Amino acid sequence: MxxxxxxxxxxxxxxxxxxxxxxxxxxxxxFQVLTPSGQRAVQAExxxxxxGNWERIPLADDGSxxxxxxxxxxxxxxxxxxxxxxxxxxxxxxxxxxxxxxxxTEIDDTLRIGWSLSEGxxxxxxxxxxxxxxxxxxxxxxxxxxIAGYGWGALCLLYVFGVLILAKTTDKTAGKTAGKTTGESAx
Amino acid sequence: MKLSPWTRRALSLxxxxxxxxxxxxxxxxxxxxxxxSGFDSWGTLWLISASDSVxxxxxxxxxxxxxxxxxxxxxxxxxxxLLRLLPGQPNPVAVLSGFVLLGPVLSALATEFCAERCLNxxxxxxxxxxxxxxxxxxxxxxxxxxxxxALLNPWLxxxxxxxxxxxxxxxxxWHGVLAGVFWFLCLLTTAYVGIAATxxxxxxxxxxxxxxxxxxxAATALPLGLAFVWRFTQGELRSQxxxxxxxxxxxxxxxxSTQLSTLAGWVPQLEAEPNAVVAxxxxxxxxxxxxxxxxxxxxxxxxxxxxxxxxGVLLSFGPTLRLDPSNPMGIPWLWRPIISDELAALYRFPxxxxxxxxxxxxxxxxxxxxxxxxxxxxxLLAPLMLGLSIEAILLxxxxxxxxxxxxVMPTAYAHAPPGPVLDLYPQIAGPPVDYxxxxxxxxxxxxxxxxxxxAQRCLETTPNVDPRAKLSAELHHQVLSGLPxxxxxxxxxxxxxxxxxxxxxxxxxxxRVAVRESLEQGLGAPLYEGWDGGEHLLVYGVPAAxxxxxxxTQAWTQWID
Numbered sequence: 046m047x048x049x050x051x052x053x054x055x056x057x058x059x060x061x062x063x064x065x066x067x068x069x070x071x072x073x074x075x076f077q078v079l080t081p082s083g084q085r086a087v088q089a090e091x092x093x094x095x096x097g098n099w100e101r102i103p104l105a106d107d108g109s110x111x112x113x114x115x116x117x118x119x120x121x122x123x124x125x126x127x128x129x130x131x132x133x134x135x136x137x138x139x140x141x142x143x144x145x146x147x148x149x150t151e152i153d154d155t156l157r158i159g160w161s162l163s164e165g166x167x168x169x170x171x172x173x174x175x176x177x178x179x180x181x182x183x184x185x186x187x188x189x190x191x192i193a194g195y196g197w198g199a200l201c202l203l204y205v206f207g208v209l210i211l212a213k214t215t216d217k218t219a220g221k222t223a224g225k226t227t228g229e230s231a232x
Numbered sequence: 233m234k235l236s237p238w239t240r241r242a243l244s245l246x247x248x249x250x251x252x253x254x255x256x257x258x259x260x261x262x263x264x265x266x267x268x269s270g271f272d273s274w275g276t277l278w279l280i281s282a283s284d285s286v287x288x289x290x291x292x293x294x295x296x297x298x299x300x301x302x303x304x305x306x307x308x309x310x311x312x313x314l315l316r317l318l319p320g321q322p323n324p325v326a327v328l329s330g331f332v333l334l335g336p337v338l339s340a341l342a343t344e345f346c347a348e349r350c351l352n353x354x355x356x357x358x359x360x361x362x363x364x365x366x367x368x369x370x371x372x373x374x375x376x377x378x379x380x381x382a383l384l385n386p387w388l389x390x391x392x393x394x395x396x397x398x399x400x401x402x403x404x405x406w407h408g409v410l411a412g413v414f415w416f417l418c419l420l421t422t423a424y425v426g427i428a429a430t431x432x433x434x435x436x437x438x439x440x441x442x443x444x445x446x447x448x449x450a451a452t453a454l455p456l457g458l459a460f461v462w463r464f465t466q467g468e469l470r471s472q473x474x475x476x477x478x479x480x481x482x483x484x485x486x487x488x489s490t491q492l493s494t495l496a497g498w499v500p501q502l503e504a505e506p507n508a509v510v511a512x513x514x515x516x517x518x519x520x521x522x523x524x525x526x527x528x529x530x531x532x533x534x535x536x537x538x539x540x541x542x543x544g545v546l547l548s549f550g551p552t553l554r555l556d557p558s559n560p561m562g563i564p565w566l567w568r569p570i571i572s573d574e575l576a577a578l579y580r581f582p583x584x585x586x587x588x589x590x591x592x593x594x595x596x597x598x599x600x601x602x603x604x605x606x607x608x609x610x611x612l613l614a615p616l617m618l619g620l621s622i623e624a625i626l627l628x629x630x631x632x633x634x635x636x637x638x639x640v641m642p643t644a645y646a647h648a649p650p651g652p653v654l655d656l657y658p659q660i661a662g663p664p665v666d667y668x669x670x671x672x673x674x675x676x677x678x679x680x681x682x683x684x685x686x687a688q689r690c691l692e693t694t695p696n697v698d699p700r701a702k703l704s705a706e707l708h709h710q711v712l713s714g715l716p717x718x719x720x721x722x723x724x725x726x727x728x729x730x731x732x733x734x735x736x737x738x739x740x741x742x743x744r745v746a747v748r749e750s751l752e753q754g755l756g757a758p759l760y761e762g763w764d765g766g767e768h769l770l771v772y773g774v775p776a777a778x779x780x781x782x783x784x785t786q787a788w789t790q791w792i793d
Contacts (some may be wrong), residue, residue, distance in 0.1 A: 097741075118318070204616070215607055
């Protein structure tokens with residue numbers, strides 16, 4: 046059977062990496078639940094399993110939680126603990142378990158885990174959703190990147206056109222012919 | 233101030249290196265112990281370590297125990313070949329970091345060279361080409377997805393340069409030979425980069441390369457390419473289907489395609505869709521390409537590059553042109569008529585055709601900047617160069633999309649007896665849908681560090697089909713149906729395992745208790761319990777198989793099949 050392979054060259058980098066690493070702090074999980082617009086206030090709670098015990102984290106939308114914007118419809122709560130790659134997590138709303146899963150929490154940084162609630166004929170249901178920043182109402186519209194990206198693109202184009210107009214003006218002033226050298230030798 | 237060519241190249245190198253560090257931050261702060269790139273990084277870590285155990289026939293004993301794993305269709309043959317050249321057993325995490333930090337730098341330098349030689353771009357404006365190819369577009373998406381071996385891709389711009397020269401009046405046979413070699417290196421980098429390189433070659437025929445150069449290219453590329461294709465067809469299919477394949481061929485292709493929004497810029501909502509390929513091309517680059525007809529010679533040589541870049545964009549949209557990934561509406565697109573299940577199983581990421589767009593548009597942008605710099609005060613163009621660098625970090629979203637993930641193996645593995653290891657965890661249903669694959673990739677990454685054979689068929693993308701999943705299902709069946717625990721121990725020892733690494737936290741509480749009791753009755757008390765590396769792991773030793781026991785592969789037939 047093959048013996049474990051450890052090369053001596055691993056020792057120093059691993060030591061340096063362990064000492065000088067961004068991954069040496071406690072892990073922080075931010076839970077947030079987005080309620081449907083016009084939804085009455087809810088009692089929301091997240092439970093996280095740590096060492097076999099369920100830790101209860103009440104979620105609030107009254108500004109009492111760090112980074113929370115009161116009344117924005119996003120209920121928030123924080124959990125801080127040692128780094129774990131997975132957490133068993135439950136979401137309870139009005140004492141009803143709406144979600145249970147083993148969540149991947151491998152990022153060693155503040156991690157946001159979000160749900161959106163919806164009201165249906167069978168009552169409330171929760172769906173995992175992309176986490177939102179406080180006060181960032183469901184602008185969960187991917188078309189935002191179209192507006193932001195191509196808007197920035199239009200600005201770039203305007204600037205380039207401005208430079209081009211300036212170049213043409215300079216050409217005329219200098220009485221130059223618009224010699225176009227670039228690419229010519231390649232043609 | 234006149235700078236020597238070497239000084240210019242050194243300055244470019246410094247700039248790209250700084251950009252690479254910022255682009256992938258915080259990787260540069262902990263390159264030996266952290267990964268910041270995405271999901272596929274874990275499988276890549278295993279592939280890096282498995283490289284030194286691969287035989288000439290492309291098989292490895294590192295995975296798929298008690299069988300061998302065929303790596304004939306592994307992601308990057310070139311990466312494995314390069315690693316075989318390194319002395320000793322390098323730290324896989326450091327190698328991965330090296331690809332992320334240095335790959336884009338080399339790709340950018342090669343594209344800069346290509347822009348200077350093909351469209352007479354001048355330094356520092358040729359840097360625009362380097363940034364476009366090395367850091368924007370599909371390079372960014374590749375980094376975020378974790379296929380970091382594809383970031384080391386100077387071959388594609390060098391192929392474009394050599395094939396371009398082959399069609400110039402002074403084109404020589406050796407230009408063709410070089411083009412053939414670079415095309416083959418693209419193919420070895422990844423099959424997708426190889427297909428993108430083939431598009432460059434085919435489009436290059438429109439420029440009528442010299443007959444001697446074409447012969448040189450054919451003499452090099454045909455035998456090498458045929459040998460590769462033969463080996464590829466002999467290898468086991470790495471992924472019969474994606475986790476989404478049951479949604480049909482078109483859906484599989486659409487998940488791997490770009491949309492107008494994913495080419496524009498990153499916003500978090502885009503990633504709410506599974507497998508969204510966010511590959512912003514860079515608005516400064518697009519603006520410069522848009523004014524090329526007004527700045528460069530009408531019908532000039534640059535148009536070939538524009539055609540190449542545009543073709544890459546059009547093909548990347550896949551079967552439907554859509555505004556954004558969540559929008560079901562769209563216009564039937566180029567891939568629609570040729571969709572088949574066979575094609576969708578083999579070619580699932582039309583977005584990767586953007587490998588040709590980054591260099592092509594970058595070369596044009598560099599030429600436009602050069603021409604403008606001859607006509608206006610060059611300082612007026614500085615904001616564009618600055619904007620381009622900022623775009624590489626902000627528009628791609630890399631600053632927010634990369635996060636530190638510890639990649640140092642939990643110490644529990646070091647306490648396992650020597651020999652094959654069984655990673656035991658349950659089937660995990662529910663979102664995120666690819667959790668099974670994640671667990672497999674993660675445990676494979678640890679296998680890359682502990683060096684023992686594992687039952688996972690690492691790099692597999694179809695969940696629950698490898699020996700580990702089958703064995704785990706059988707073992708859990710035995711445990712939860714109350715079969716005698718010594719039967720489990722006998723099965724594991726006959727299959728040749730030396731240790732079981734168990735993940736209790738992945739179970740619901742009642743099953744956790746039942747599995748633990750059964751393991752302890754069959755295998756004895758755990759040898760070690762570890763809490764480091766973000767995982768709670770228990771190590772159980774497996775007794776050695778008695779003399780005269782069946783070989784592990786025969787035992788497999790008896791117990792599992």
